[in-house]
Amino acid sequence: MAKVVIFGTELVAELAHYYLTNDSEHDVVAFTVNKQYIKSDRFCELPVVPFEEIETLYPKAEFKMFAPLSERKMNEVRATVYGEIKALGYEMISYVSSKATVLTDQIGDNCFILEDNTIQPFVKIGNDVVLWSGNHIGHHGEIKDHVYFTSHVVLSGRCIVGAYSFFGVNATIRDGCEIGEGTLVAMGANVTKQKTEPWSIWKGNPAKAAAISSKDIDL
Template sequence: MKSNKVIIFGVLDTAELAYYYLTNDSDYEVIAFTLTKDYIDKVEFCGLPVVAFEDLESLFPPENYLLFCPMTAKKMNTLREKIYLEGKKKGYKFATYISSKATIFNNEIGENCFILEDNTIQPFTKIGNNVVLWSGNHIGHHGEIKDHVFFTSHVVMSGHCIIESHCFFGVNATIRDYSTIGKGTLIAMGACLTKQSTEEWSVYAGNPAKRLGEKKSYDLY
C-alpha cells in the first residue's frame, strides 16, 4: 500500500496527467482533487472527490496529506505560485514527481516540482521549488533553476546557467553556457539565446534571439 497520500490541485488536463503519472509511476496515492470554490463545477474527477480548496484543511489535514499543484505557466507562473504559497500558509508540504524515465544525478530538487520523462539533469545543477520540466529537456551541469519556472519540451540549457524565478522556455529553445536568465524572462519557441543575460520580464525570440522591444512577458503569456 502506498503511504504518501496526495491531493492534486486542478481538474483540467495537467491535473489528469499528474494523476496518471503519480498513480502509475510513483509511491504517491492520489486521494482527491481540489479547486477554489468559484471554479468547482463537478463533484468527481478521475473517480475521486473534488473538494473546495478553502475547506481543504478540515477535510484532509496537512499533517496527514501532501498537496501537489502541477498547474501551467499562465501569467508567467504567478498563478501556480499563488496556489503554492497559499498551500504553504495552510501548512501543507508538497509532493514532487520525478519520472522514473528521467536521468538525474543526486541533484538537489525542491518541492512541488513536476519532472517528466526523458529529462536529463546533469550533475551539480540545483532545481528550486514549484518548477515544471515537461518532457525531453537537457539541463546542463553546474547550473541553477530557481523557483516558479516552466520548461516546455526539448529545451537545451547549457552548463553553468542561472535561471531566475518565473521564467518560461518555449519548445526547442536553446540557452548558451554561462547565461543568466533574468526574472520573468520568456524565451520563445525555437529561440537561440547567444547573449549571456536577459532583462527581467522581457521576451526573446529568433535565432539569434533578440529582445522584442519593450514588451513584457506577463502581458503576452
C-alpha cells in the same frame, strides 16, 4: 508513500494523477480547487473538494499536496496557489519521472519533472518548477522557483535561471547564461547573449529582445 490531494481539475491535473498513479509510490486520494471553479464533485473517479475546506477534509497531519499548474501569467497563477498551500502548512510533494535521467538530489518541492529530462550533476532546482518532457539541463546550472520548461529545451551548462521564467519548445541557451527573472524565451529561440534582462522576451536565431515585456503578453 504519501496520501496526496492534487490542486486542479484540468488536463494537467489528470496527467498528474496518471503519473503519480503509474510511476510513484504516492496515492492520490482527491482533487481540490476553489469553490467557484468546481464543475463536478468527481474527477478521475475521485472526490473534488473546495480548497476553502481542505484543512478540515484532508488535514495536513495526514495528507500532502501537489499543485502542478500551467504556466499561465508567466507562472504567477501556479506560484500564488503554491504560496496559499504552503501558508496552510501542507507538505508538498514533487514528481520526478523514473524515465528521467537525474544526477542531482537538489530538487525542491512541488516540482513536476516528466520523462526523458536529462538533469546533469551539480544542478540545483528550486521549488514549483515544471520540466515537461525531454529537456537537457546542463551541469552546475541553477533553476530558481516557479520556472517552466516546455519540451526539448537545451539549457547549456552553468546557466542561472531567474524565477518565473518560461522556455518555449526547442529553445537553446548558451552556456553560462544569466536568465533574468521572468524571462520568456520563445519556441525555437537561440539565446546567444550572456544575460537577459528581467521580464524580457527573446525570439529568433540568434534571439533578439522584443520591445514588449513578458508581463504584457497573455501566455
